[in-house]
């Protein structure tokens with residue numbers, strides 16, 4: 001145990017759990033930037049009977065903010081119940097790193113568990129989730145199971161989730177992951193990651209409020225991308241994808257589709273969505289649009305590849321690996337059996353000129 005771990009462990013151990021309280025989620029590291037991070041965990045304090053007579057756990061999110069982090073270092077910590085975790089702090093400058101992007105982990109828990117085991121073995125520096133973590137974010141019973149499955153991964157990699165429609169904009173999603181705004185961004189090395197909330201259906205009480213949210217988010221995203229023009233790669237993560245090879249949904253997500261021109265204007269390298277439970281890779285005006293929704297949810301068809309745009313589709317459980325080294329980024333979609341479904345590379349935009 002190093003000195004830092006001892007220090008953090010000492011601080012946390014001084015926060016005692018009540019007699020009836022149980023840690024049922026975490027630990028995990030969220031909001032991780034070059035110098036700060038939030039360590040989160042979820043506590044259950046008893047049960048209550050809901051309107052249907054079902055016993056439901058009473059949950060609350062606990063957090064601790066770490067400041068003064070050093071870019072590139074690995075930080076360890078200990079929860080009050082003795083559970084240990086660690087995470088990497090984003091490095092700065094031209095450096096190599098790995099990440100996993102995956103999503104739609106709801107409903108088929110055994111497959112979700114297998115995907116998490118495969119990702120944990122690969123041991124990425126951090127993880128992006130494209131949303132639909134659980135089938136119903138308003139059902140407190142579902143969160144402890146999600147956290148139980150994700151535990152080994154969340155204990156070793158920073159976590160950056162996007163809001164899916166199945167979260168139902170649940171206050172607990174925001175509380176657990178210490179999300180003050182459902183859109184945010186961060187830098188890792190010379191790559192810039194922008195996470196947005198595409199669940200317009202739950203973004204406001206009425207049409208006017210939803211419109212206000214969407215315009216605010218769009219303005220923020222445009223500003224965010226303007227500031228990130230010197231990054232080697234600009235990557236956008238969201239739940240609803242702008243393009244899909246799932247015929248039933250090809251007329252949906254028009255608001256998201258309308259963002260494509262903005263992404264092209266600000267030289268976004270790639271977007272990663274979920275929502276459709278399969279793997280898809282489209283290339284539109286030089287921007288890669290990936291759908292990675294194979295984290296366990298029931299599979300959907302890829303019955304209508306888009307002529308001239310779709311490069312690869314497969315209806316299969318999978319996750320996406322991102323490996324960045326100075327001057328190059330490699331993407332691989334990997335099935336549960338280790339089969340590489342798709343592989344391609346990005347080069348920094350400046351190098352293409």
Ligand SMILES: [Fe+2]
Pocket residue numbers: 132164165166239274275276
């Ligand atoms: Fe979804």
